[in-house]
Amino acid sequence: MLIRNSLKLTSLHDYYQRLLHGSQPVPSGLDMANTLKFFSQMLLSLLKEVHESPLEMVKSQKYDAERMALYPNLDYKQLYNALTQLIDVVSSIHIGLQAFGQALLQCLACLLPFLDHDLIDNVAYLTASSISVLPMELHQDIVNYLCYYILPFTITRKTEDGTENAASQSIAAVIMMIFQYSSNPAHHCQLLECLMALKPGVVKDILCVVAYGTAPARASAAKLLFYYWPSFNPNLFDRRAVLVKFANDLAPFVCQRDSCPNAGNAEAGKVCYDHRISITFATETPPPMYLCIECANEIHRAHPNQLFYDILHPMQQVSMICENKVSH
Known part of the structure; x- marks a missing residue:
């Protein structure tokens, strides 16, 4: 497994180099998707052999060393770095982009329990940032992966010194990314409702987006701010003009x-x-x-x-x- 894993990592690096420099033959998204699926299956196979509860252990930094000791000594960080590099060259993928995007999101979520604390802190923003380069057909998938597989295990992580973890601190940037690149209000509502359940002070992140976000992100954040945090005085303004959220819009x-x-x-x-x-x-x-x-x-x-x-x-x-x- 170690040799095959190393060869597949080399393939990912080769894909990146060829896309970066436009070298022939340019790899297709389908080829890369198959390689990423190999890693996802490998990670799931390794995880299935673990008898402890890595999904619980990942929620606290103090268990990181113990959690990492549960797995074979493979280069999980190198895989993470390879995924990060591929996101940087997505614009050069012309065939099979949707298949590649689906495999990328799946691999990121499968990799999460195998990462050290510094990389775990980055997964939420990395996933959210993919919305800027992946096709619109995958926007719902991106929001789903964030809400169901990544945010519940990252922004709630307890640090050893008791301070707010970096993943939680990056939430304003995550919101900004989704609000800017997805024009679907249902995605915005889904993300925000997920965050409201996980992070008590998320209203501060919304205010941060209102203050510093791009124009589309600011507009959506302001609407949702008044939608989910209604005014003490209901007659202060016509809230009906702010946002009408239909449950049927949510996939x-x-x-x-x-x-x-x-x-x-x-x-x-x-x-x-x-x-x-x-x-x-x-x-x-x-x-x-x-x-x-x-x-x-x-x-x-x-x-x-x-x-x-x-x-x-x-x-x-x-x-x-x-x-x-x-x-x-």
Whole structure:
């Protein structure tokens, strides 16, 4: 595995060099996607052999050394650097860009549990920045990977000295990226609702975007600021003109189980954080595993000791006035 891994890393570097310098033959996105899928499968195979709980360990910096010791001694940092380089030359990919983008996002999410703390801090922004170069068809995928596979394990990480981690500090930049390059308000709402559940002071990040963001990002941030944080005085301005959010605009996140009887149609309602269960039932998807109620119940019957948690659903309605009783 070590030799093959090294050869594949060399291939990624070769892809980067040829795209950077326009050397012939120019690699296609399909070729690169296949190489990235190899790494994703390799990482999932390694993760499945781990009996501890790396997804829990990744949430605290003090477990980093112990977590990294669970894996074979492969060059995960070099793979991360290769992915970063490829994002820099995406504009030179003319064939198979969507396939490459999908494989890139998948590989980043699979790689997350294998990274050291300095790289973990960068994954959220790196993923968000890909929206500036990947096609519009992948914007929903980018937001989904952020909300379901990356942000819950990065911005909540506890540092050894108790300070706010760098991933959390980068959230204003993440918001700015998504708001600037996605013109779909549903993506903005999905990202912000995810962040509201994970980071208590996210309103400060929104204010930062309003103050320093690009014009499109500022406009969206201002609208959402008044949408999710209603004025104490509901008559201060006509809030209806700010934003009308329809729940139907949000693309449902569907069940990830490979053999879901309603594949592609059943909305996920539960999440399982056990990586071995996840990889068993969703063989090409990074953990955790998001399931519809039917699949969660079926797996729970076979594995009664497993815990399944409710996932955050989109807010159906936001009050027109502040509901904080303390504020009055």
